[in-house]
Amino acid sequence: MNLHRWARVALMGGVLVSLSACGSGIASGDSGLFRRGGGAATIPSEDVLARRERAEAQRAALERAEGTKTNRSSFFDLFRNGTDPNTTVEVNKYLWVAAQDVLNFLPIESVDPFTGVIVTGFGTPPGGGRAYRATIYVQDPALDARSLKVALQSRGGGAVDAGTVRAVEDAILTRARQLRIQDSNL
Structure with a gap:
């Protein structure tokens, strides 16, 4: 029984040592430095510095876009539900149906x-x-002309006259307003 217990402890120790070896890299604080000539001095590789700068720039852009600071992730984040259940679709239903x-x-x-x-x-x-x-792009939940972008292309001539595109956009906006009025009369 005592031998069985020591075997489990040794196995768990081996697993922990091997998992700690997996933590090397930029995320764990290793700066990607390499040693020259076997000495103790370390010199950063230019490629590693470029990758680190790109990673920091991407992290900063993500923080600006989300408006929050990103936390370091862990193994247990795989089992958490990271999606926000309160996220709503940002498309105007009247413009969508009218298009x-x-x-x-x-x-x-x-x-x-x-x-x-x-x-x-x-x-x-x-x-x-x-x-x-x-190609129709409804980009805002407001029932507004700024929320609708329409791109038309003809088979033979390519681009379509701006007046035609504007007429199609006006027709979609008019139909969307009609649908909204019908909805409010319920």
Whole structure:
């Protein structure tokens, strides 16, 4: 029994030693220094310095974007739910539905309601002779012209006249306002 206990302690000690060896690197404080000539002096490698500066710049940009300081991660962070359950989608539902209503003659290729992007394939409007495709970007939850970006492309000529794009945007905004009025009359 005593031998069994010593074997478990030795095994746990070996596991701890091997895990502590995994902690070397930039995150654990090792600066990526290497020794020249076997002496005690250390000289930083230029590549390591460049990587460290990039990592610090990325961390600073992430902190600015999130508005919070990032904490060091640990092994136990793998088992925590890091997502915020209160995150909401920042897309105006009236603009989203109106864009699909107005451009219903275009086949939808991809839709992402979390980013607010609708990408369509080529289609010909009723009574028209040119085929168009559109990319619609609803970027704000407000029912406002600034929340809607539309990009049109024709099959033969490439870019479309700015007046045509503005007419499509106006039609989407008008339909979105109609949908909102219908919703408020319930």
